[in-house]
Amino acid sequence: MITELGHFALILAFMVAIVQTVVPLVGAHKRWTGWMAVAEPAAMIQFLLTAFAFAALTWAFVTSDFSLRLVTLNSHSAKPMIYKITGTWGNHEGSMLLWVLIVALFGAMAAWFGGNLPPTLKARVLAVQASIGVAFFAFIIFTSNPFLRLAVPPLDGQDLNPLLQDPGLAFHPPFLYLGYVGLSMAFSFAVAALIEGRVDAAWGRWVRPWTLAAWVFLTIGIGMGSWWAYYELGWGGFWFWDPVENASFMPWLLAAALLHSAIVVEKREALKSWTILLAILAFGFSLVGTFIVRSGLLTSVHAFANDPERGVFILMIMVFFTGGALTLYALRARAMEAKGVFGVVSRESALLANNVLLAVSCFVVFVGTMWPVIAEMFFDRKLTVGPPFFDMAFTPFMVVLGLILPVGAMIPWKRGSLGKAWRPLRIPFVFALALGALVWAIQTDRSALGPLGVFMGAWITMGAVIDLWSRTGKTRDLSRLTRLPRADWGKATAHFGMGVTFFAICGLVAWKQDDIRVVQIGETFEVAGFTMTLDDVRDVQGPNYYSTMGFITLEKNGRALGQLRPEKREYPVAQMPTTEAAIDYRVFRDVYVVIGDPQANGGWVIRTYVKPFANWMWAGTLLMSLGGLLSLTDRRFRVAAGARKVPDGVPAE
Amino acid sequence: MRGWIQATVLGLVLALPVLAVPVQAVQPDEILADPALEERARELSKGLRCLVCRNESIDESNADLARDLRLLVRERLVAGDDDDEVITFVVDRYGEYVLLQPKFTGSNWLLWAAGPFMLLLAAAVAFTYLRGREKAEPLQEAGLSPEESARLKRILEE
Numbered sequence: 001m002i003t004e005l006g007h008f009a010l011i012l013a014f015m016v017a018i019v020q021t022v023v024p025l026v027g028a029h030k031r032w033t034g035w036m037a038v039a040e041p042a043a044m045i046q047f048l049l050t051a052f053a054f055a056a057l058t059w060a061f062v063t064s065d066f067s068l069r070l071v072t073l074n075s076h077s078a079k080p081m082i083y084k085i086t087g088t089w090g091n092h093e094g095s096m097l098l099w100v101l102i103v104a105l106f107g108a109m110a111a112w113f114g115g116n117l118p119p120t121l122k123a124r125v126l127a128v129q130a131s132i133g134v135a136f137f138a139f140i141i142f143t144s145n146p147f148l149r150l151a152v153p154p155l156d157g158q159d160l161n162p163l164l165q166d167p168g169l170a171f172h173p174p175f176l177y178l179g180y181v182g183l184s185m186a187f188s189f190a191v192a193a194l195i196e197g198r199v200d201a202a203w204g205r206w207v208r209p210w211t212l213a214a215w216v217f218l219t220i221g222i223g224m225g226s227w228w229a230y231y232e233l234g235w236g237g238f239w240f241w242d243p244v245e246n247a248s249f250m251p252w253l254l255a256a257a258l259l260h261s262a263i264v265v266e267k268r269e270a271l272k273s274w275t276i277l278l279a280i281l282a283f284g285f286s287l288v289g290t291f292i293v294r295s296g297l298l299t300s301v302h303a304f305a306n307d308p309e310r311g312v313f314i315l316m317i318m319v320f321f322t323g324g325a326l327t328l329y330a331l332r333a334r335a336m337e338a339k340g341v342f343g344v345v346s347r348e349s350a351l352l353a354n355n356v357l358l359a360v361s362c363f364v365v366f367v368g369t370m371w372p373v374i375a376e377m378f379f380d381r382k383l384t385v386g387p388p389f390f391d392m393a394f395t396p397f398m399v400v401l402g403l404i405l406p407v408g409a410m411i412p413w414k415r416g417s418l419g420k421a422w423r424p425l426r427i428p429f430v431f432a433l434a435l436g437a438l439v440w441a442i443q444t445d446r447s448a449l450g451p452l453g454v455f456m457g458a459w460i461t462m463g464a465v466i467d468l469w470s471r472t473g474k475t476r477d478l479s480r481l482t483r484l485p486r487a488d489w490g491k492a493t494a495h496f497g498m499g500v501t502f503f504a505i506c507g508l509v510a511w512k513q514d515d516i517r518v519v520q521i522g523e524t525f526e527v528a529g530f531t532m533t534l535d536d537v538r539d540v541q542g543p544n545y546y547s548t549m550g551f552i553t554l555e556k557n558g559r560a561l562g563q564l565r566p567e568k569r570e571y572p573v574a575q576m577p578t579t580e581a582a583i584d585y586r587v588f589r590d591v592y593v594v595i596g597d598p599q600a601n602g603g604w605v606i607r608t609y610v611k612p613f614a615n616w617m618w619a620g621t622l623l624m625s626l627g628g629l630l631s632l633t634d635r636r637f638r639v640a641a642g643a644r645k646v647p648d649g650v651p652a653e
Numbered sequence: 654m655r656g657w658i659q660a661t662v663l664g665l666v667l668a669l670p671v672l673a674v675p676v677q678a679v680q681p682d683e684i685l686a687d688p689a690l691e692e693r694a695r696e697l698s699k700g701l702r703c704l705v706c707r708n709e710s711i712d713e714s715n716a717d718l719a720r721d722l723r724l725l726v727r728e729r730l731v732a733g734d735d736d737d738e739v740i741t742f743v744v745d746r747y748g749e750y751v752l753l754q755p756k757f758t759g760s761n762w763l764l765w766a767a768g769p770f771m772l773l774l775a776a777a778v779a780f781t782y783l784r785g786r787e788k789a790e791p792l793q794e795a796g797l798s799p800e801e802s803a804r805l806k807r808i809l810e811e
Binding site: 235237240241242243270338340341342343344348349352353355356357359360361363364367368371375378379381382383384385386387388389392393394397516517518596599605 | 679680681684700702708709710713748749750751752753754755756759760761764765767768771772775776779782783784786787789
């Protein structure tokens with residue numbers, strides 16, 4: 001019964017979304033206030049209906065209603081409750097429902113917080129947002145309906161893929177989707193502005209919080225996915241340049257670019273047309289990502305042909321929205337004249353350089369991801385584009401970006417002088433260089449990665465500190481810092497986090513150590529200065545799996561650091577094994593232990609990895625998101641959201 | 654094939670790269686006695702793709718085929734091949750599909766040049782734009798429309 005109500009609510013939400021697309025658009029065109037006003041309640045109703053449908057599906061999973069095809073395929077009665085709940089979106093249909101729920105959520109939030117928007121812009125934004133909803137409602141209802149029943153329900157389900165039975169599933173996809181879909185708001189604002197034919201500072205101010213929020217969610221989502229891969233996949237890799245990862249990384253890069261270019265629109269009324277284009281592309285890449293992941297195109301060209309219906313549907317959605325928006329852009333972009341005048345050496349140029357680097361690096365990732373398909377289709381070459389390509393072709397952009405970041409962050413608006421901006425940064429730069437050289441001198445191998453990471457990390461983090469320090473004025477009055485706008489704190493925090501992440505990635509890759517050996521029970525062995533003893537290996541039974549658990553004592557210089565319990569699990573229903581690594585997390589390094597197969601002579605294969613600075617990577621990611629959140633709480637987003645720009649933003653230097 | 658199916662199912666939901674089955678990678682019995690040779694073998698393995706996995710090197714993969722390839726690489730090294738000879742040997746048998754880093758030859762120059770070319774193009778466009786901005790006359794703000802003035806007045810009074 002609840003299932004049918006959920007199904008019904010989903011179809012109703014589809015209808016409401018259609019109304020919300022058509023009526024306000026016509027209303028805004030004809031200036032009929034009544035028609036425009038439809039958007040707001042419609043957005044709310046659409047969200048509530050979708051939320052109800054989602055709740056109904058969750059209910060079916062929680063109560064293990066195996067008359068539902070989806071529940072049978074992806075759940076099992078013995079599965080722990082948390083995985084029954086998270087299992088709702090641990091499959092194609094459910095995750096698409098989550099996608100569209102978030103589309104509706106953002107629409108409802110725009111209706112809610114958008115009180116200050118001019119009525120026509122608001123009506124158009126909500127209509128465009130609803131049209132995205134319409135496309136995905138149709139996709140769900142016609143090709144991926146989660147509410148289909150089985151004629152003969154089985155006694156029990158086929159269980160969820162064991163790799164997904166992890167707390168990571170509770171957070172990673174929702175955050176990622178909040179990010180992907182959050183970019184739809186920037187897209188809706190961009191298209192609405194194109195229809196409206198007007199982009200000004202106020203528009204920049206309205207669109208920035210949504211972009212910021214989407215970027216923060218994407219950062220958290222990608223960071224968590226990376227951490228999940230790190231502890232779950234069994235050898236501590238954190239980034240694989242896999243097409244699926246790239247699909248989430250490309251929108252992140254463009255969102256970061258959009259974030260910065262929207263500042264220029266807001267403060268200086270320049271880069272307008274480029275910002276609109278970025279907003280369209282950022283969401284376009286979210287759709288490209290969805291298409292890549294859903295269609296299976298990149299797994300194999302043939303997998304795409306096997307399930308063409310879904311792939312083609314998403315391809316059509318992608319072509320319609322991206323193509324439509326770009327056509328509109330081509331027609332209207334000329335109307336957006338820049339107002340601000342500025343020199344080649346200025347904050348505006350620095351932000352433009354940031355945009356060029358981020359956008360081109362996104363392009364590199366895109367070409368690398370698509371190249372195997374292109375090469376096979378047009379050049380008849382079957383080849384692989386793996387991590388070495390991305391490391392070589394992508395990293396230089398990030399290095400250049402990191403190099404100019406501290407200078408660009410401090411150079412004044414309009415017209416600056418490089419010498420002046422450089423002066424306070426001389427000491428950090430020399431200090432960072434010295435640190436890098438020191439590391440180069442003391443490390444044993446000749447890899448340049450470690451020293452580079454140290455230099456870049458030190459340079460970017462110290463640059464962020466100097467940026468704040470320079471705000472204390474000539475008198476070095478620290479109390480000024482407490483009165484700084486939150487956006488400035490956010491900027492420094494996010495940049496600092498980027499420096500930390502930069503350092504951590506280089507450090508981890510450069511200085512990790514590993515060891516593989518056969519260990520007898522009771523045997524003691526040494527890895528990278530750690531003493532480890534395999535005390536015992538036992539069979540343990542979990543709620544829906546059998547586990548072989550190793551008990552390893554970890555010591556350093558005679559001091560016990562704790563017991564590690566790596567596991568090998570077998571899930572009988574899904575008939576799949578998993579490894580559960582045991583990790584001793586510390587500030588400067590992780591010790592990461594995996595247990596392998598028993599050997600003929602009675603020993604066990606034990607793999608040990610020492611991963612320096614692994615935690616710094618997640619900490620850096622968190623700092624970046626924290627910076628975004630700080631910016632988001634800035635007063636001007638709350639107060640002046642609807643007012644026209646009052647000349648305040650540009651500090652006279 | 655099983656690996657692909659599982660990977661697809663997982664990939665549908667996550668931006669998590671999915672390796673078919675938990676990684677066991679290099680087994681102790683594969684390791685060569687000579688540490689220098691083993692080091693070279695590991696380095697070479699990192700650049701070769703496991704043919705049945707997604708974007709995974711044979712050094713990381715636990716598939717049987719990956720194990721065969723690892724053993725093959727070590728066999729060639731023990732036989733005295735240098736690094737290039739080993740790679741050529743493997744590519745001759747399995748095609749360039751096994752190389753994680755695409756070659757610089759033929760149509761692939763498009764792939765490698767795409768980034769630098771785009772950067773040059775973008776930099777040129779950006780620079781032209783900047784020069785334009787530098788020389789531009791400051792545009793006068795188009796005044797507010799009557800309804801906007803009313804709105805501004807209302808907001809300021811609040």
